[in-house]
Amino acid sequence: xxxxxxxxxxxxxxxxxxxxxxxxxxxxxxxxxxxxxxxxxxxxxxxxxxxxxxxxxxxxxxxxxxxxxxxxxxxxxxxxxxxxxxxxxxxxxxxxxxxxxxxxxxxxxxxxxxxxxxxxxxxxxxxxxxxxxxxxxxxxxxxxxxxxxxxxxxxxxxxxxxxxxxxxxxxxxxxxxxxxxxxxxxxxxxxxxxxxxxxxxxxxxxxxxxxxxxxx
Amino acid sequence: xxxxxxxxxxxxxxxxxxxxxxxxxxxxxxxxxxxxxxxxxxxxxxxxxxxxxxxxxxxxxxxxxxxxxxxxxxxxxxxxxxxxxxxxxxxxxxxxxxxxxxxxxxxxxxxxxxxxxxxxxxxxxxxxxxxxxxxxxxxxxxxxxxxxxxxxxxxxxxxxxxxxxxxxxxxxxxxxxxxxxxxxxxxxxxxxxxxxxxxxxxxxxxxxxxxxxxxxxxxxxxxxxxxxxxxxxxxxxxxxxxxxxxxxxxxxxxxxxxxxxxxxxxxxxxxxxxxxx
Numbered sequence: 001x002x003x004x005x006x007x008x009x010x011x012x013x014x015x016x017x018x019x020x021x022x023x024x025x026x027x028x029x030x031x032x033x034x035x036x037x038x039x040x041x042x043x044x045x046x047x048x049x050x051x052x053x054x055x056x057x058x059x060x061x062x063x064x065x066x067x068x069x070x071x072x073x074x075x076x077x078x079x080x081x082x083x084x085x086x087x088x089x090x091x092x093x094x095x096x097x098x099x100x101x102x103x104x105x106x107x108x109x110x111x112x113x114x115x116x117x118x119x120x121x122x123x124x125x126x127x128x129x130x131x132x133x134x135x136x137x138x139x140x141x142x143x144x145x146x147x148x149x150x151x152x153x154x155x156x157x158x159x160x161x162x163x164x165x166x167x168x169x170x171x172x173x174x175x176x177x178x179x180x181x182x183x184x185x186x187x188x189x190x191x192x193x194x195x196x197x198x199x200x201x202x203x204x205x206x207x208x209x210x211x212x213x214x215x216x
Numbered sequence: 217x218x219x220x221x222x223x224x225x226x227x228x229x230x231x232x233x234x235x236x237x238x239x240x241x242x243x244x245x246x247x248x249x250x251x252x253x254x255x256x257x258x259x260x261x262x263x264x265x266x267x268x269x270x271x272x273x274x275x276x277x278x279x280x281x282x283x284x285x286x287x288x289x290x291x292x293x294x295x296x297x298x299x300x301x302x303x304x305x306x307x308x309x310x311x312x313x314x315x316x317x318x319x320x321x322x323x324x325x326x327x328x329x330x331x332x333x334x335x336x337x338x339x340x341x342x343x344x345x346x347x348x349x350x351x352x353x354x355x356x357x358x359x360x361x362x363x364x365x366x367x368x369x370x371x372x373x374x375x376x377x378x379x380x381x382x383x384x385x386x387x388x389x390x391x392x393x394x395x396x397x398x399x400x401x402x403x404x405x406x407x408x409x410x411x412x413x414x415x416x417x418x419x420x421x422x423x424x425x426x427x428x429x430x431x432x433x434x435x436x437x438x439x440x441x442x443x444x445x446x447x448x449x450x451x452x453x454x455x456x457x458x459x460x461x462x463x464x465x466x467x468x469x470x471x472x473x474x475x476x477x478x479x480x481x482x483x484x485x486x487x488x489x490x491x492x493x
Contacts, residue, residue, distance in 0.1 A: 005284030005326050006227045009292060013234040013322075016296040023304045024241055060397075091306065095350035100358035106383030135382075157351065165305040174306055 026172045029215040031087040034065040036177065039083075039211050044203040046071035046079060061094055065213070071200070077193075078183065079200050085177040088215055092164045092176035097157065098131055098144060107133035107140060114155055115143065117198055119205035126153045128201060132190060141183045141193040143201050148176035150212035153205065175215055179204065224282060228326070235322055238296070239315045241303065246312055249347045258407040262345035265414065269338040280331050288324025288332065295321050312346045337417055344410050353402060360438065361400035368395070368445040377453045386449055391457040393449055401441030408433040408476050415484045425487045432483050440476035444468050 041048040048069040058066060063084040071079045086092050102109055111132040116125040128145040145153055146160040149167060154160045164174035181201050183193040236243070250259045299314035320339050324332040332339075361384055369381040380387040384395045412433035416426035448468060458464075 002284040002326075003223070005289065006223070006231070008289060009231055009322055009325050010234060012289075012293055012296060013231070013238050016300055017234065017238045019300050020238060020241060020303060023300070088306070093351075095354050097354075100354060103362055104358060104384045106385065165307060168306040169301070169304050 029088045029173055029175075031064050031089075031175070031213055032216050033214040034085060035211045035213050036065055036067050036083055036085055036208075039067065039204075039207055041069075043071060043081075043207065044200050046073050046077075046200065048072075048081070051080070061096060062090070063094065064090055073196075077196060079197060080180075080182045080184075081200075081204065082180045082182075083177050085175070085213060087175045087213065088168070088173050092148065092167075092174040093146065093157070093160055094178050098129075098133075098142060098180070102131070102133045102140070105135075107135045109133050110139070115194070115198055117143075117153075117202050117205060119153075119202055121151045121209070122153065122205075126205075127155045128153065129155050130194065137186070138184050139187055139190055139193075141185060141190055141197060142180060143182075143194075143197050144178065144180040146176055147179055147205075147208055148174065150209040173215060175213060177208075179208070224327075231322055231326060235319060239299070239318070242308065242311045242315060245308065246315075246345075246347065250345075253347070255353060255403050255406065256347040258403075258410055259345040259347060262342060262410070266338040266341050269341065269417075270335065273334060273338070276334055277331070280334055281328070282326075282331065283328035284326065285324050285328050285332075288321055288326070288329070290321075292318055292321030292325050309346070309349045309352075313343070316342045316346065341413070344413075348406070354397075357397050357400040357402045360402060360405075360441075361395055361397060364399065364401055364438070364442050364445050365395040367442050368449055371442070371446040372449045372453070375450055377450060379449065379453075388449070388453045391452050393452050393457060395445055399441065399445055401438050404437035404441055404473060404476055405434055407473070408437045408480055411477065412480060415480065419484060419488055421487055421490075425490070429480075429484055429487055433480060436476050436479045436483070440472045440479070443475070444472040 048071045051068045051070050053066075053068060061084055064087045065083075065085040067081065067083040067085075069081045071081060073079075084094055086094060099109065099112070109131060111130075113130045114127040115130045117128055118125050128143050131140075131142040131144070133140040133142070145155055146157070147153055148160065148163050152163055154163055160176060164176065168174040181197050181204065183197055185193045250256050295314045295318035299311055299318060302308075302310035302314065316339070319342070320332070323335060323339065365381060365384050365386065369379050369386060372379045372386070378389060386393045386395065409430065412430040416429045419426060419429065421429075448465070451464075
């Protein structure tokens with residue numbers, strides 16, 4: 001073996017080892033306070049109550065924290081709120097998404113797209129995903145998005161991956177949450193459910209940064 | 217024995233030790249993934265298979281002249297740079313890919329292009345030990361899961377057994393079955409593709425026939441999985457859902473994998489016979 005190549009390769013490896021060691025010394029932050037469970041039980045005039053999934057769902061999702069609630073307006077309109085939070089140690093995101101999980105549960109996806117929501121930290125508006133799925137004559141109107149770093153709202157998994165990468169390199173933190181608001185309605189009520197969900201989502205977005213988990 | 221060849225005896229172990237030290241932070245988590253997630257359990261065999269093919273080449277290795285390679289050094293530096301950024305950014309998949317890429321770059325830079333050509337298969341085969349990310353796996357597994365359930369429901373109905381499908385659930389008169397993510401067939405696809413690559417490597421045939429052999433692993437695995445789900449459904453109709461759990465479930469998984477393997481071997485023999493003809 002040529003000494004020149006041996007020493008060049010060894011030098012490169014040792015240099016990388018030093019860099020890796022310096023990054024490894026930063027450690028992986030742990031979730032100290034999840035906080036999201038302290039979101040108010042009253043949001044946008046809707047009153048909430050806790051709900052739960054089957055254990056199998058929690059086992060599949062493997063989040064650090066699940067918030068699952070049913071909110072009801074005084075007029076009787078119901079909205080479901082689900083938040084799955086993943087700390088930096090869990091990579092900040094879920095491996096599941098509604099476009100796969102809904103058909104898996106027997107729902108047929110009828111419509112997909114995005115809608116704009118206007119929380120105070122995005123005065124120009126921010127896009128979230130919009131899905132309508134149907135099963136046995138019931139329509140599931142769903143708005144969902146990924147939230148990271150408290151105030152970052154991202155519609156797609158790709159955007160979230162880029163944000164996670166940047167957050168981890170620059171701040172050693174890439175925790176994130178999958179947030180979903182849904183309403184089960186007959187077909188005629190879809191436009192109204194979409195509009196009410198948008199308003200509810202705006203309120204949830206206002207609350208999330210104040211209740212964002214603490215890692216350290 | 218030339219001085220260069222004498223040096224290899226101490227220089228190569230030093231470099232391999234340094235390589236292992238650099239990638240140590242990603243090694244134990246990767247082994248944990250192999251052991252903890254059945255979709256990746258085939259990866260446990262990959263280093264052993266690579267070592268076997270390396271051992272087979274021991275005579276040829278001695279005859280190949282050793283020389284440095286600038287492209288090899290470039291690959292090593294690029295792999296280590298990507299590894300560092302991936303590690304700092306928490307992207308395990310790329311960091312693990314670079315584990316293999318850096319090893320290839322290291323051996324290429326220090327031993328030369330002729331040696332790399334000789335070691336290409338055992339080294340390239342190591343990519344099979346890198347676990348596929350859950351998100352990517354999910355993107356493939358979910359449609360497969362749905363397709364397996366849909367086709368199996370059709371086959372079960374063809375056997376005059378009433379069944380109602382809703383998503384990944386099969387409802388029978390007495391019981392119900394969930395076609396879980398693990399039943400999507402993705403595990404069989406990965407392990408049979410790996411075996412297809414080995415068959416293709418040891419098969420003396422032409423390039424396109426090797427490609428057919430590797431690609432045929434996908435439909436073979438899907439067919440085997442559909443037969444497993446359908447068979448489980450038929451048995452569940454007659455004997456209840458206990459057949460979908462425990463020993464019978466595990467046994468059917470093994471039996472169907474063996475069926476897939478046999479089918480793959482049959483394709484290998486047919487292609488080999490055609491090449492010989």
